[in-house]
Amino acid sequence: NAGVMQNPRHLVRRRGQEARLRCSPMKGHSHVYWYRQLPEEGLKFMVYLQKENIIDESGMPKERFSAEFPKEGPSILRIQQVVRGDSAAYFCASSPRTLAGGTGELFFGEGSRLTVL
Amino acid sequence: GENVEQHPSTLSVQEGDSAVIKCTYSDSASNYFPWYKQELGKGPQLIIDIRSNVGEKKDQRIAVTLNKTAKHFSLHITETQPEDSAVYFCAASGTGNQFYFGTGTSLTVIP
Numbered sequence: 001n002a003g004v005m006q007n008p009r010h011l012v013r014r015r016g017q018e019a020r021l022r023c024s025p026m027k028g029h030s031h032v033y034w035y036r037q038l039p040e041e042g043l044k045f046m047v048y049l050q051k052e053n054i055i056d057e058s059g060m061p062k063e064r065f066s067a068e069f070p071k072e073g074p075s076i077l078r079i080q081q082v083v084r085g086d087s088a089a090y091f092c093a094s095s096p097r098t099l100a101g102g103t104g105e106l107f108f109g110e111g112s113r114l115t116v117l
Numbered sequence: 118g119e120n121v122e123q124h125p126s127t128l129s130v131q132e133g134d135s136a137v138i139k140c141t142y143s144d145s146a147s148n149y150f151p152w153y154k155q156e157l158g159k160g161p162q163l164i165i166d167i168r169s170n171v172g173e174k175k176d177q178r179i180a181v182t183l184n185k186t187a188k189h190f191s192l193h194i195t196e197t198q199p200e201d202s203a204v205y206f207c208a209a210s211g212t213g214n215q216f217y218f219g220t221g222t223s224l225t226v227i228p
Contacts, residue, residue, distance in 0.1 A: 042221050043218040056214040
């Protein structure tokens with residue numbers, strides 16, 4: 001059973017360009033979470049999605065960031081008009097069930113490291 | 118929302134010694150507490166977890182304790198080895214849709 005797959009592992013963009021990060025959850029997992037990790041910092045929640053629905057985007061910046069998890073294909077985190085402050089590691093995680101109530105477990109991918117020049 | 122604090126931020130121990138990392142949480146409704154290990158350049162990996170209906174859980178050299186009254190939980194690693202060197206994160210989960218993570222502890226095991 002393959003784990004959470006993220007690509008690309010490394011991405012370099014110039015200021016103003018767009019970054020697209022992809023995540024395929026573990027087989028059988030329909031709950032996807034995106035976290036951001038700044039250098040030498042902890043994991044900050046961004047967004048929680050189920051198939052075709054955004055459930056909680058309370059951690060996502062209001063502008064330039066968007067996420068989707070279509071019926072077919074991977075979840076995508078999209079950052080438009082990137083700025084240097086967007087440089088970070090972006091981790092996707094998946095779960096077989098909701099985390100509410102403390103019943104779920106979260107499995108992380110290896111991350112996508114975005115560098116904005 | 119939940120607030121998780123983690124101490125220390127860095128920890129160095131001699132190989133064979135024990136390491137203890139402590140976390141506190143604020144939301145009394147939290148009832149699931151996982152610990153993750155993150156090696157350099159990799160994603161966090163779940164190493165052990167504990168639910169609020171138990172006070173302690175052990176898995177070989179790793180143990181976690183939970184004090185619900187005081188709202189704190191700890192990770193204990195015994196007989197540390199160089200491959201235990203990594204960043205460790207605690208987390209708490211309860212009524213919300215996410216895990217709330219501590220800020221991490223960078224553990225170095227000195228051979």
